[in-house]
Amino acid sequence: xxxxxxxxxxxxxxxxxxxxxxxxxxxxxxxxxxxxxxxxxxxxxxxxxxxxxxxxxxxxxxxxxxxxxxxxxxxxxxxxxxxxxxxxxxxxxxxxxxxxxxxxxxxxxxxxxxxxxxxxxxxxxxxxxxxxxxxxxxxxxxxxxxxxxxxxxxxxxxxxxx
DNA sequence: GCCAACGTTGGC
DNA sequence: GCCAACGTTGGC
Numbered sequence: 001x002x003x004x005x006x007x008x009x010x011x012x013x014x015x016x017x018x019x020x021x022x023x024x025x026x027x028x029x030x031x032x033x034x035x036x037x038x039x040x041x042x043x044x045x046x047x048x049x050x051x052x053x054x055x056x057x058x059x060x061x062x063x064x065x066x067x068x069x070x071x072x073x074x075x076x077x078x079x080x081x082x083x084x085x086x087x088x089x090x091x092x093x094x095x096x097x098x099x100x101x102x103x104x105x106x107x108x109x110x111x112x113x114x115x116x117x118x119x120x121x122x123x124x125x126x127x128x129x130x131x132x133x134x135x136x137x138x139x140x141x142x143x144x145x146x147x148x149x150x151x152x153x154x155x156x157x158x159x160x161x162x
Numbered sequence: 163g164c165c166a167a168c169g170t171t172g173g174c
Numbered sequence: 175g176c177c178a179a180c181g182t183t184g185g186c
Contacts, residue, residue, distance in 0.1 A: 013183090013184085015184090036182095037169075037182090037183095038169085039169090058183080058184055058185085059183080059184055059185080060184095063184075063185070117185080134166085134167080135166060135167040135168065135183095135184095135185095136167090136168095136184090137167070137168060137169085137182080137183045137184065138168095138183095139183080139184095
């Protein structure tokens, strides 16, 4: 029998005005649509069911990690790319080979506190984390298990990482 | 609202 | 393939 690969860890950014962790908490499960950056898309295509995601709020008063989600459906075509009424409509995307993908995630835990970007930047052990690096804009990025553990500890989270 | 740090587009 | 112009992200 094939050995199950260890879970991977990711960080996904969302503007809370558009889609917040509370939206996900209400729905329980949600489709992560609207990603229109190839690197971010490629990262989503590498996601596997069970991978954990740090949910990050961007473009808000206190940007930071607000909780944990889990991938519950692997990459499939993002329907909004074919919808002329959508903000994310992409008329150049071929219908027979959709350019943009999305995954589904489910809520694992909403933190009692926000682990702010400021906090992340202040921790020397997190200096290698993509999200804290200057000018980092990538909205879907991999996170090392060691960094995930630190973020979870800062949050006082119930969730554990490998 | 500003602007740095990108990523994308399109002329050549 | 180069690169200028333009668009977007996201902290501040």
